[in-house]
Amino acid sequence: xxxxxxxxxxxxxxxxxxxxxxxxxxxxxxxxxxxxxxxxxxxxxxxxxxxxxxxxxxxxxxxxxxxxxxxxxxxxxxxxxxxxxxxxxxxxxxxxxxxxxxxxxxxxxxxxxxxxxxxxxxxxxxxxxxxxxxxxxxxxxxxxxxxxxxxxxxxxxxxxxxxxxxxxxxxxxxxxxxxxxxxxxxxxxxxxxxxxxxxxxxxxxxxxxxxxxxxxxxxxxxxxxxxxxxxxxxxxxxxxxxxxxxxxxxxxxxx
Numbered sequence: 056x057x058x059x060x061x062x063x064x065x066x067x068x069x070x071x072x073x074x075x076x077x078x079x080x081x082x083x084x085x086x087x088x089x090x091x092x093x094x095x096x097x098x099x100x101x102x103x104x105x106x107x108x109x110x111x112x113x114x115x116x117x118x119x120x121x122x123x124x125x126x127x128x129x130x131x132x133x134x135x136x137x138x139x140x141x142x143x144x145x146x147x148x149x150x151x152x153x154x155x156x157x158x159x160x161x162x163x164x165x166x167x168x169x170x171x172x173x174x175x176x177x178x179x180x181x182x183x184x185x186x187x188x189x190x191x192x193x194x195x196x197x198x199x200x201x202x203x204x205x206x207x208x209x210x211x212x213x214x215x216x217x218x219x220x221x222x223x224x225x226x227x228x229x230x231x232x233x234x235x236x237x238x239x240x241x242x243x244x245x246x247x248x249x250x251x252x253x254x255x256x257x258x259x260x261x262x263x264x265x266x267x268x269x270x271x272x273x274x275x276x277x278x279x280x281x282x283x284x285x286x287x288x289x290x291x292x293x294x295x296x297x298x299x300x301x302x303x304x305x306x307x308x309x310x
Contacts, residue, residue: 064171
């Protein structure tokens, strides 16, 4: 008899933003396949009775391939297990949850998606940067900074983005920061456009680096910016103030 697989979003970090439903299915799981993005605080609370499998991908280093992760979920579900695939943020926002759902459906395995608070909105928020604002941005575009490398050409319309009057939020973009900024300026976005990079949102070592489209790559290189990080491009970045993180303030800001 088949089990069930839960595709669970753990939110941007910390137990305070983990949903009640996520907590329920984690605590009742027989198997948990997790990556590093949920963070140590959440990972420390995984039930001792569950089989825990680290399948994280970080900075280009993969514990296991995506196909291996999917095969493990299918195998354990066919054994009648309650399987949790635990992801950071939301499983359907650049989390490959949609692909995993397709594989599980093909195998006639029951799937429940447990939404999580996406880091694309929450991490800028925790730094006092709203992704929309009546005076600055009436639209927001979410963008992956790491497209499928097997694509023959980019699916991103850089010309449209460069003309966009709203906010651009980029996940997984640190490695390609120079390419991203160069592409936007090449297609007409002014070099003075404000940019923020928020590293390790909601964690003790959270850090914010502020710059402009023309100098953020140099600043990021000088300060050793590293993933996981959220990149925010747009006039809303001008609302950032040193220390404006409030309760989440880490006082680690590079200006």
